[in-house]
Amino acid sequence: MIPKSNSPTAQAPLLQVSDLRCAFKSSKRKGFFGPHHLIHAVNGVSFEVNAGEAFGLVGESGCGKSTTAKLILNMAHASGGSVLYRGQELVGLSHQAWKPLRRRLQYVFQDPLGALDPRMTVLDQVIEPLTIHQLHDRNQQRQLATQLLHSVGLQDHQLRKYPHELSGGQRQRVVLARALILEPELLICDEPISALDVSIQAQIINLLQELRRAMGLTLLFISHDLSVVRHLCERVAVMYLGQIVEMGPAKQLFNEPRHPYTQALISAIPKADPGQRSERIPLMGEPPSPAAPPAGCRFNPRCALATERCRNEVPTLVQSGDNHAVACFEAKIPVTEVA
Amino acid sequence: MTPLYALQKITRALLTVLLIVSTVFIVLRLSGDPAIYVLGLDADPQALDAFRTRWGLDQPIFVQYLQFLSNCLQGDFGYSYFEERDAMEAVLERLPQTLLLMGVTGLFTVLIGIPAGVYAALHHNSWIDRMTMLVSVAGFSLPNFVLGIFLILLFSVTWQLLPTGGSGTWQHLVMPVLTMTVAEAAVFARFTRSAMLEVLHQPYMRTARAKGLRWHQAVRRHALPNAAIPLVTVVGFFVGTLIAGGVVTESVFAWPGLGRLLVTSVANRDLAVVQIIVMLIACSMVLTNLIVDLLYGWLDPRVGSLRTGN
Amino acid sequence: MTTHTEIAAPRRAKWQLKLPLLIWFSIAWLALMLLIAVTGDLWQPYEYQAIDLHARLQPPVWLEGGSWSHIFGTDHLGRDVLSRLVTSIQVSLLVALVGTLIGAVMGTLIGLIAAHFRGWVDDLVMIAIDYQAAIPFMILALAVVAFFSNSLLLFILLMGIYGWERYARITRGLALSSIQHGYAVAVRTLGASPWRIYGRHILPNIANALIVNMTLNFPQTIMLETSLSFLGLGIQPPMTSLGNMVGFGRDYLLTAWWLASLPALVIFFTTLAFALLGDWVRDRLDPTSR
Numbered sequence: 001m002i003p004k005s006n007s008p009t010a011q012a013p014l015l016q017v018s019d020l021r022c023a024f025k026s027s028k029r030k031g032f033f034g035p036h037h038l039i040h041a042v043n044g045v046s047f048e049v050n051a052g053e054a055f056g057l058v059g060e061s062g063c064g065k066s067t068t069a070k071l072i073l074n075m076a077h078a079s080g081g082s083v084l085y086r087g088q089e090l091v092g093l094s095h096q097a098w099k100p101l102r103r104r105l106q107y108v109f110q111d112p113l114g115a116l117d118p119r120m121t122v123l124d125q126v127i128e129p130l131t132i133h134q135l136h137d138r139n140q141q142r143q144l145a146t147q148l149l150h151s152v153g154l155q156d157h158q159l160r161k162y163p164h165e166l167s168g169g170q171r172q173r174v175v176l177a178r179a180l181i182l183e184p185e186l187l188i189c190d191e192p193i194s195a196l197d198v199s200i201q202a203q204i205i206n207l208l209q210e211l212r213r214a215m216g217l218t219l220l221f222i223s224h225d226l227s228v229v230r231h232l233c234e235r236v237a238v239m240y241l242g243q244i245v246e247m248g249p250a251k252q253l254f255n256e257p258r259h260p261y262t263q264a265l266i267s268a269i270p271k272a273d274p275g276q277r278s279e280r281i282p283l284m285g286e287p288p289s290p291a292a293p294p295a296g297c298r299f300n301p302r303c304a305l306a307t308e309r310c311r312n313e314v315p316t317l318v319q320s321g322d323n324h325a326v327a328c329f330e331a332k333i334p335v336t337e338v339a
Numbered sequence: 340m341t342p343l344y345a346l347q348k349i350t351r352a353l354l355t356v357l358l359i360v361s362t363v364f365i366v367l368r369l370s371g372d373p374a375i376y377v378l379g380l381d382a383d384p385q386a387l388d389a390f391r392t393r394w395g396l397d398q399p400i401f402v403q404y405l406q407f408l409s410n411c412l413q414g415d416f417g418y419s420y421f422e423e424r425d426a427m428e429a430v431l432e433r434l435p436q437t438l439l440l441m442g443v444t445g446l447f448t449v450l451i452g453i454p455a456g457v458y459a460a461l462h463h464n465s466w467i468d469r470m471t472m473l474v475s476v477a478g479f480s481l482p483n484f485v486l487g488i489f490l491i492l493l494f495s496v497t498w499q500l501l502p503t504g505g506s507g508t509w510q511h512l513v514m515p516v517l518t519m520t521v522a523e524a525a526v527f528a529r530f531t532r533s534a535m536l537e538v539l540h541q542p543y544m545r546t547a548r549a550k551g552l553r554w555h556q557a558v559r560r561h562a563l564p565n566a567a568i569p570l571v572t573v574v575g576f577f578v579g580t581l582i583a584g585g586v587v588t589e590s591v592f593a594w595p596g597l598g599r600l601l602v603t604s605v606a607n608r609d610l611a612v613v614q615i616i617v618m619l620i621a622c623s624m625v626l627t628n629l630i631v632d633l634l635y636g637w638l639d640p641r642v643g644s645l646r647t648g649n
Numbered sequence: 650m651t652t653h654t655e656i657a658a659p660r661r662a663k664w665q666l667k668l669p670l671l672i673w674f675s676i677a678w679l680a681l682m683l684l685i686a687v688t689g690d691l692w693q694p695y696e697y698q699a700i701d702l703h704a705r706l707q708p709p710v711w712l713e714g715g716s717w718s719h720i721f722g723t724d725h726l727g728r729d730v731l732s733r734l735v736t737s738i739q740v741s742l743l744v745a746l747v748g749t750l751i752g753a754v755m756g757t758l759i760g761l762i763a764a765h766f767r768g769w770v771d772d773l774v775m776i777a778i779d780y781q782a783a784i785p786f787m788i789l790a791l792a793v794v795a796f797f798s799n800s801l802l803l804f805i806l807l808m809g810i811y812g813w814e815r816y817a818r819i820t821r822g823l824a825l826s827s828i829q830h831g832y833a834v835a836v837r838t839l840g841a842s843p844w845r846i847y848g849r850h851i852l853p854n855i856a857n858a859l860i861v862n863m864t865l866n867f868p869q870t871i872m873l874e875t876s877l878s879f880l881g882l883g884i885q886p887p888m889t890s891l892g893n894m895v896g897f898g899r900d901y902l903l904t905a906w907w908l909a910s911l912p913a914l915v916i917f918f919t920t921l922a923f924a925l926l927g928d929w930v931r932d933r934l935d936p937t938s939r
């Protein structure tokens with residue numbers, strides 16, 4: 001797919017996240033007047049999203065996926081690292097400087113009802129981004145919004161309704177339309193379907209794929225549902241407790257997961273063909289709290305392969321020749337593929 | 340209740356008291372030159388200077404502030420030029436009368452408000468419930484002075500049963516207490532009713548019934564104690580309305596308490612007295628809220644252990 | 650919010666059977682007060698300050714010795730009680746209205762500021778709110794009047810400050826929760842300015858709660874104003890307010906009971922009507938609160 005890019009270096013990634021960090025103050029203090037505990041929700045995350053591709057970010061609940069997305073969009077305060085968008089640094093940019101960028105980076109929320117203003121009609125909410133960016137006159141705005149709402153599958157009589165009068169799937173379509181009306185280049189979808197019924201999830205995923213094709217969108221797709229990511233994304237990163245533990249082309253990562261955590265996650269995906277059933281690798285225990293991460297590899301307390309080294313040393317993300325990276329001392333990297 | 344929780348609450352209360360005293364100092368200085376205020380605008384400049392030196396008003400403001408604080412600690416709050424004696428003395432003399440009025444009112448408020456609220460809740464949506472709520476709305480919509488005037492017209496003017504004002508016998512106490520109790524009990528009944536309703540809808544009430552407890556047993560053993568907990572939190576609010584209501588009521592019935600003294604002192608701009616009464620009220624509010632906090636922490640273990648996490 | 654309306658409907662239904670009659674009375678009474686306040690002159694047979702020493706302490710028309718020339722009688726200076734009542738209603742309602750508006754605007758603004766900046770600004774606002782809520786406002790008002798001496802402007806300002814903390818607390822709480830998750834964040838990612846977010850999205854969504862609080866605050870402001878005026882520390886003569894009239898009438902309870910009781914009745918009916926109507930409005934707008 002050819003991105004509608006006008007940047008001088010077409011090969012450079014659209015979005016380049018490096019060593020991104022975010023620490024929240026916990027409400028707990030150390031002692032009576034001591035400093036607050038810090039929760040390192042995102043702890044040195046690096047990845048790239050190329051123009052035109054769909055990049056998946058997966059991981060258990062609470063591992064920092066949403067926080068990563070919020071850091072990229074400047075909705076949370078990064079305590080370190082950088083986010084380059086077409087070579088432009090986004091971390092620490094002012095509200096004024098962000099405004100033109102908002103047209104190009106859009107965000108789709110987990111909970112479509114919460115993301116919509118309960119006191120505005122659907123049509124008005126889709127028009128609002130155009131008003132904010134002072135695009136087109138009133139009539140044109142209405143026309144554009146109506147068109148877009150039609151193309152995401154809403155009917156005329158639904159345009160004047162309020163969010164609570166729509167179904168969950170319809171609401172998510174509205175949220176999509178609102179994000180797309182600015183014709184963004186990069187769409188960040190934060191678990192856009194997790195609040196929906198399974199039957200409707202498929203509809204929204206198909207819609208996303210169609211829109212992607214039609215508009216040449218780049219997608220950063222966040223989910224804890226691996227089968228959806230496998231279906232939709234070309235490349236995938238797996239997060240665990242604020243860090244990326246494995247990253248690579250989707251097909252390869254799903255077929256030959258290298259990190260024990262990824263292996264456990266993938267083995268838990270229900271298989272379509274029952275004959276093909278493989279042994280399910282159980283995950284031991286709960287993920288530890290990000291306020292008190294374990295020493296060494298963050299996964300070691302739950303890992304069957306953990307050694308002494310894993311308990312003391314922190315593994316880094318090591319990339320092999322096939323663009324498949326893993327952060328594990330014990331990972332079996334096929335010999336032929338090591339660069 | 341953890342000691343840490345108690346310590347934190349007590350520290351907070353002390354800080355608030357300091358804040359109050361400081362505010363009074365700032366307001367006192369903002370309100371004009373005390374020398375001119377006491378001696379008059381056309382006073383002899385030399386006399387003014389002498390006055391300022393005498394009261395330390397020529398010192399830097401910070402020194403004055405420290406002086407003010409140390410005076411407060413020693414209970415020296417200045418001289419009432421209107422009463423022509425130590426201001427603290429004038430205030431302390433009135434205190435028992437106010438405490439008597441508030442105490443009796445508080446007693447009746449609880450004795451009337453709680454049964455009325457509980458009864459209304461137990462007969463939710465019956466005509467008795469609705470009447471109680473209607474009377475309660477009427478009760479707290481009735482300003483103290485309006486009710487007081489009507490009571491005087493009725494009991495003193497028409498029936499000539501009770502004295503219109505003053506203090507000394509129990510007859511003097513009837514109308515002021517009645518006036519304040521109506522408004523207080525009205526609100527108290529309302530609070531009790533909604534606290535009770537809340538509790539009656541809890542799952543453990545159904546469990547208690549399922550265990551075979553009779554309805555009135557379940558109410559007595561489970562509903563009443565649990566409904567009492569939220570009531571504790573509004574005690575601070577009640578002391579506040581009692582004090583404010585007392586100011587008006589004492590004035591209506593010429594009751595020789597702090598409230599009436601406050602009103603006459605404000606009218607005469609007797610700042611030394613006003614200052615003491617305001618600080619006294621503020622401190623007793625802080626103390627009340629502290630006691631409520633500690634009591635609440637003791638009654639409800641979830642609160643008592645310094646809230647952690649989210 | 651809106652979605653809860655259907656769920657809560659059955660519980661309200663029982664109240665509806667009883668209330669409408671009282672609600673009608675309340676609305677009628679408040680409409681009458683409003684009419685009197687707006688068209689004051691039409692109801693005033695005399696200048697409210699006009700003294701007529703030949704007609705002092707005349708009883709109302711329905712009592713022995715009363716006459717149609719002074720329907721509600723006259724006071725100790727021979728001033729027409731009806732005329733004074735009309736002006737008093739105007740003054741009391743106006744002061745309460747201006748006071749309520751000032752408090753609503755101030756409190757809402759402070760609440761929004763706390764929610765927007767958070768951190769130490771928020772801490773400061775919260776301390777101020779707790780501090781304000783801990784001290785009975787009447788005492789504070791009396792102290793301010795004592796220290797700075799009374800003037801109409803100061804008094805109206807005081808009435809405005811009264812109750813600010815409740816608006817601030819409501820606004821802060823609701824704004825905080827909508828800033829953090831939901832539509833406000835969504836609109837921010839669209840590039841909206843804070844002005845737009847607060848003005849077009851957050852305020853309209855918390856308006857209900859603020860209106861409910863205003864219906865509570867308005868009668869309370871009337872009660873505070875009339876109480877202070879009754880004590881002689883509010884509205885000062887030659888101006889008059891309902892509390893003022895009761896205060897001066899108190900000295901004539903034995904000889905001319907109507908002087909104090911007529912304005913007292915007006916105060917009672919007005920605050921009662923507001924309380925009943927407020928309860929009703931609250932049930933309508935905010936079915937989750939009881």
Ligand SMILES: Nc1ncnc2c1ncn2[C@@H]1O[C@H](COP(=O)(O)OP(=O)(O)OP(=O)(O)O)[C@@H](O)[C@H]1O
Pocket residue numbers: 024025026039041059060061062063064065066067068224290
């Ligand atoms: N505002 C905040 N203050 C304090 N801690 C926070 C805050 N936001 C997130 N966290 C913590 O940061 C961690 C990561 O949260 P995040 O929302 O990014 O998780 P997630 O991967 O998106 O999970 P989910 O799949 O449930 O959405 C969690 O432990 C969470 O408790």
Ligand SMILES: [Mg+2]
Pocket residue numbers: 065066067110190191
């Ligand atoms: Mg999330």
